[in-house]
Amino acid sequence: MSPERRRNLTGWGFLIPAAALIAVMSFWPMIEAFILSLKTGRGLRLNFADPLWYNYARLWQDETFKLTLGNTFIYLIIQVPIMLVLALILANLLNNPTLRFKGFWRTAIFLPCAVSLVSYSLVFRTLFATDGFINDMLQGLHLIDQPVNWLGQTGTARFVIILGLIWRWTGYNMVFYLAALQNIDHSSIEAAKVDGAGAFKTFWYVTVPQLKPMILLTAIMSTNGTLQLFDESWNLTKGGPAYTTMTMSHYLYELSFQKNPNVGYGSAISYVILILVAVLAFVQMKVGDKRD
Amino acid sequence: MKKRKLPALLGAGLLALSLALSACGGGGNNNTGGGEGDGDQTLTVWTWDPAFNIYAMQEAEKVYQKDHADFKLDITEVPWDDLQAKLTTIAQSGSYKDLPDIFLMQNNAFQKNVINYPDLVASLKDSGVDFSQFPDSVKAYSTIDGQNYGVPFDAGTAITALRTDVLEEAGYTIDDFTDITWSKYIEQGKDILAKTKKPILSGQAGSSDLIMMMLQSAGGSLFDKEGNPTITDNAKLDAAVATYKELVDSGVLVEVNSWDEYVGTFVNGSVAGTVNGIWISGTIQTATDQEGKWKITDLPKLDGVDGATNYSANGGSSWAISSTGDYKLASDFLKSTFAGSTELYDTILPKAGAVAYWTPAGDSKVYAEPQKFFGDQPIYQMVVGYGKDVPVNNTGVYYYEARDAVSAALTKIIQGTDAKSALAEAQSTVEFAMK
Numbered sequence: 001m002s003p004e005r006r007r008n009l010t011g012w013g014f015l016i017p018a019a020a021l022i023a024v025m026s027f028w029p030m031i032e033a034f035i036l037s038l039k040t041g042r043g044l045r046l047n048f049a050d051p052l053w054y055n056y057a058r059l060w061q062d063e064t065f066k067l068t069l070g071n072t073f074i075y076l077i078i079q080v081p082i083m084l085v086l087a088l089i090l091a092n093l094l095n096n097p098t099l100r101f102k103g104f105w106r107t108a109i110f111l112p113c114a115v116s117l118v119s120y121s122l123v124f125r126t127l128f129a130t131d132g133f134i135n136d137m138l139q140g141l142h143l144i145d146q147p148v149n150w151l152g153q154t155g156t157a158r159f160v161i162i163l164g165l166i167w168r169w170t171g172y173n174m175v176f177y178l179a180a181l182q183n184i185d186h187s188s189i190e191a192a193k194v195d196g197a198g199a200f201k202t203f204w205y206v207t208v209p210q211l212k213p214m215i216l217l218t219a220i221m222s223t224n225g226t227l228q229l230f231d232e233s234w235n236l237t238k239g240g241p242a243y244t245t246m247t248m249s250h251y252l253y254e255l256s257f258q259k260n261p262n263v264g265y266g267s268a269i270s271y272v273i274l275i276l277v278a279v280l281a282f283v284q285m286k287v288g289d290k291r292d
Numbered sequence: 293m294k295k296r297k298l299p300a301l302l303g304a305g306l307l308a309l310s311l312a313l314s315a316c317g318g319g320g321n322n323n324t325g326g327g328e329g330d331g332d333q334t335l336t337v338w339t340w341d342p343a344f345n346i347y348a349m350q351e352a353e354k355v356y357q358k359d360h361a362d363f364k365l366d367i368t369e370v371p372w373d374d375l376q377a378k379l380t381t382i383a384q385s386g387s388y389k390d391l392p393d394i395f396l397m398q399n400n401a402f403q404k405n406v407i408n409y410p411d412l413v414a415s416l417k418d419s420g421v422d423f424s425q426f427p428d429s430v431k432a433y434s435t436i437d438g439q440n441y442g443v444p445f446d447a448g449t450a451i452t453a454l455r456t457d458v459l460e461e462a463g464y465t466i467d468d469f470t471d472i473t474w475s476k477y478i479e480q481g482k483d484i485l486a487k488t489k490k491p492i493l494s495g496q497a498g499s500s501d502l503i504m505m506m507l508q509s510a511g512g513s514l515f516d517k518e519g520n521p522t523i524t525d526n527a528k529l530d531a532a533v534a535t536y537k538e539l540v541d542s543g544v545l546v547e548v549n550s551w552d553e554y555v556g557t558f559v560n561g562s563v564a565g566t567v568n569g570i571w572i573s574g575t576i577q578t579a580t581d582q583e584g585k586w587k588i589t590d591l592p593k594l595d596g597v598d599g600a601t602n603y604s605a606n607g608g609s610s611w612a613i614s615s616t617g618d619y620k621l622a623s624d625f626l627k628s629t630f631a632g633s634t635e636l637y638d639t640i641l642p643k644a645g646a647v648a649y650w651t652p653a654g655d656s657k658v659y660a661e662p663q664k665f666f667g668d669q670p671i672y673q674m675v676v677g678y679g680k681d682v683p684v685n686n687t688g689v690y691y692y693e694a695r696d697a698v699s700a701a702l703t704k705i706i707q708g709t710d711a712k713s714a715l716a717e718a719q720s721t722v723e724f725a726m727k
Contacts, residue, residue, distance in 0.1 A: 042408050043380075043383065043384070043408030043409050044383065044384065044386075044408070044409060045408075058727070061724065062724060063717075063720075063721065063724075064721060125550070129549060129550060129552075129553055130548060130549055130553060131553060131556070149497075149549065151549045151550075152497050152498075152547070152549050240497075240498045240703070241497065241498050241703045242498065242699075242700035242701075242703040242704055243700055256380070257376070257377040257380045257381070258373070258376060258377070258692065259690075259692050259693050259725070260404055260408060260689060260690060260692075260693065260725075261380050261384060261408065262725075263384060
C-alpha cells in the first residue's frame with residue numbers, strides 16, 4: 001500500500017462514522033417518510049393510496065392546511081427581514097472599535113438564544129396574559145384603558161409570536177454578522193472615509209456588499225427555521241384563536257400525534273415543507289449569489 | 293508516524309461499525325401480548341397530576357400491600373398530551389414492550405386509541421372487575437364492541453359552584469340555582485352582575501368544555517350512532533351555542549385566555565362561581581380565605597330541548613392495562629383497589645377530592661361528611677348522586693377533531709360570525725379529517 005493510498009483510506013475511515021450516522025439517522029428516515037406519505041389510513045391500518053399522490057392532492061382541499069401555510073408565511077415575510085436588518089445594525093454598532101463594554105453588549109444580545117424554546121414561549125405567554133405584566137405596564141403608563149387581549153385576537157397573537165421570534169433570534173444572527181465583519185479588511189472602510197463617504201454610505205456601499213455571502217447564509221437559515229416553526233405556535237398560543245396562529249409543523253404534529261394519527265398525510269405535509277424550503281433557498285441563492 | 297496509521301484506520305472502522313449496529317438496534321421486538329407475569333411483583337404506571345392521580349395510585353399501592361407484602365408500584369408522571377403522543381409513537385412503531393403495565397387514559401380518547409390500535413390496551417373481560425358497580429354513562433367511554441377496556445376512576449361529574457356570600461348580596465341562595473334552566477341562570481346572573489359587579493361564570497376563550505357539558509347534559513353528541521359528524525342540523529348543539537353566546541354577550545360569563553387565568557378568576561374572587569367537573573373542587577379549595585363561602589349544585593339545563601337534564605360530566609379518565617402488561621397482577625390490583633376498596637376511596641376523597649365512580653364507595657360515611665369549605669354540604673355524596681343521572685356521551689373515534697372544530701367555530705361565533713355558517717365550516721372540517 002502506497003503512503004498516498006493509505007492516507008486516503010485513513011481519511012475515509014474517519015469519514016465513515018459520521019457518514020453512517022447521517023445515513024441511518026437522517027437519510028433513511030427521510031426515505032421512509034416519503035414512502036409513508038404515499039399511504040393512507042389511520043394508525044396502523046395503512047395502505048398505499050390510490051392514486052399514489054392522494055395525500056398531496058388532498059392538501060389542496062384542506063382549509064386548515066392553507067390557513068397554517070398562510071400563517072407560516074406571514075411570520076416569514078414579516079419577521080425574517082426585520083430580524084436580519086436589526087441584526088445587521090446591531091452588529092455594526094458592536095463592531096465600532098471605540099465602543100466600551102463590548103463584551104457585555106454582545107453577551108446580552110446573544111443570550112436570548114441560549115434560552116430554551118419552551119421556557120421563553122411560556123414566559124412570553126405569561127407576559128402577554130390579559131392580567132400580565134405588559135398590560136399592567138401599559139395601563140400604568142395610561143397608554144391603554146382596558147387590558148388588551150393579546151393572545152385572544154388573531155392580529156395581536158401573531159404579533160406576539162413575531163416579537164418573540166425577533167427577541168430570540170436576532171442575537172443569533174448578529175453573531176454571524178460580527179464574525180463576518182472581522183473578515184472585512186479595515187482599509188476598504190478607511191478608503192471610503194477618505195473619499196468622503198458618510199457613515200451610512202460606507203455601510204451601504206462598502207460593508208454590506210462584503211457581507212453578502214453571510215447575509216445569504218443567514219437568510220436561508222432563517223427561512224428554513226421559520227418554515228419549520230413549531231415551539232412558539234405550540235407553547236405560546238396553542239395555535240389559537242381558531243387556528244389563526246398555527247404553523248404548518250404544529251398542524252402536522254397534531255395530525256400525527258394528537259388526533260387520529262394520519263401519519264401518511266402528516267408525512268406529505270412535512271415533504272411540502274421540505275420542498276418549500278428547497279425552493280426558497282434556491283431562489284435566494286439565485287438572487288443573492290452573483291458569482292456564477 | 294507510519295505505525296500510527298493502521299490502528300487509527302482500524303479504530304475508525306470499528307467505531308463506524310459499532311455505531312451503525314447500535315443505530316439499527318432495538319429492532320427485534322418480541323411482543324408477548326398479554327404478559328404472563330414473571331413472578332415480579334412490581335407494576336409500572338404512567339399517569340399525570342401528582343396531587344390527584346399519582347397520589348391516588350400511591351394510596352392504592354398501600355392498600356394492596358396489606359395482602360401482598362412484596363408488591364410495588366413504579367409510577368412515572370406523564371402529562372396527558374405527552375402520554376397520548378407516547379401511545380401513538382409506541383403503537384406506530386410497534387414497540388409495545390415500552391408500554392407500562394397500567395396507564396391512565398382520558399375517557400374521551402378510549403374509542404380512538406382502542407379502535408386505531410387494537411394491540412394497545414388489554415380487554416378487561418377476564419379481569420374479574422365487576423362492571424355492574426359503575427354507572428353506564430362512565431363505562432360507555434371505555435366500552436368497545438361490548439368489551440370493557442378501562443376501570444373508571446376520575447369522576448368528571450359536572451357541578452355548578454357558587455359563592456354564597458355574593459349570591460346573598462344580590463338576594464339569592466343556592467336553591468335559586470338548583471334544577472333551573474340556562475335562561476333562568478342568565479337572568480339571575482345579570483341581576484347579580486348589576487348588583488355586585490361580579491360575573492358568576494368564567495371560561496377559557498376557544499375552549500368548548502362548557503358547550504360539551506351542555507350537549508352531554510341533554511344526551512347530545514357531535515356524532516350519530518354510525519359515527520358520522522352531526523355538527524350541522526343538531527338542535528341540541530345549536531341551543532348550547534346560542535346559550536353560550538348569550539352568556540358571553542350578557543357579561544354573565546367572562547372569557548379569559550388560559551387555564552391559569554381561569555383558575556385565577558374565582559380564586560382571587562373576581563368571579564363568583566364556576567361550572568366544571570367535580571375535580572375543580574380541589575382547585576377552589578386552594579382559596580382558603582373563602583372557606584364556607586362556596587356551595588355546589590347541579591347544572592342548569594338547556595331550554596326547550598328534548599331530553600335535557602341537569603346532569604353532565606367534563607373529562608374524567610379510566611385506568612387501562614396495556615397489552616404487554618402483567619395482566620394477572622395488574623387486573624388483580626385494580627380489582628382490589630379502584631374497583632373494590634372503600635378504604636382507598638375513603639382515604640383519597642378528602643385529600644384530593646377524588647370522587648369515585650365506583651358506586652359502593654358512595655355509601656361510605658366519608659362521603660356523607662359535611663364539607664366545611666362548602667358551607668357544610670356533603671358535596672361528595674351529592675356528586676355521586678348526580679353521577680348516576682349523567683346521560684351517556686357518544687364520543688366516537690373523532691371526538692377530539694370534532695371538539696376542536698367546534699372550539700374554532702365558537703371563537704368565530706363570539707367574534708361575530710353567524711352560528712350557522714361557522715358550524716357548517718366545522719362540520720366540513722371534521723368530514724375532511726375523517727376522509
